[in-house]
Amino acid sequence: MTQTASVWLVVLLALLAANLPFVSNRLFAVYALTQPKNLAIRLGEMVVWYFLIGGLGLYLEQRSGQIAPQGWEFYAITGALFITFAFPGFTWRYLFKHRP
Incomplete structure (x- = not known):
């Protein structure tokens, strides 16, 4: 796969994963809950998706070559981008x- x-x-996976907590009433789109999800659960789920997609990005970067060092600025920008992706x-x- 090219870079x-x-x-x-x-x-594209970040765009999908950022919207998944708001589109699906299931926890991580798999587990059915007895009560509807509230905003706190949706935001927590979004944080987990952020780290999963970030791990995938880290894996793909490691596979293509040397990993670039990232400071707090990188995580602030990618977190803000993930929140922006969740807007729809x-x-x-x-x-x-x-x-109804």
Whole structure:
């Protein structure tokens, strides 16, 4: 896999994973819950997805060559980008009116 393809793969998976907690009522899109998820559970799930996608990106970077050193700035920017990616799912879940 080329470096460009692996970057786009991570970006697309991050976009999907950031919206998954807001689209699905299941925990990690697998486990059915007895009560509906609240915002705190959705945000916690989003943090777990952030670290999973980040681990995948780290693996792909390690596979393609030497890993570049990252400081706190890198994690602040990628966290903000992940939150930005979650905006469509958040908007759909909390700002649109859902009719039964």
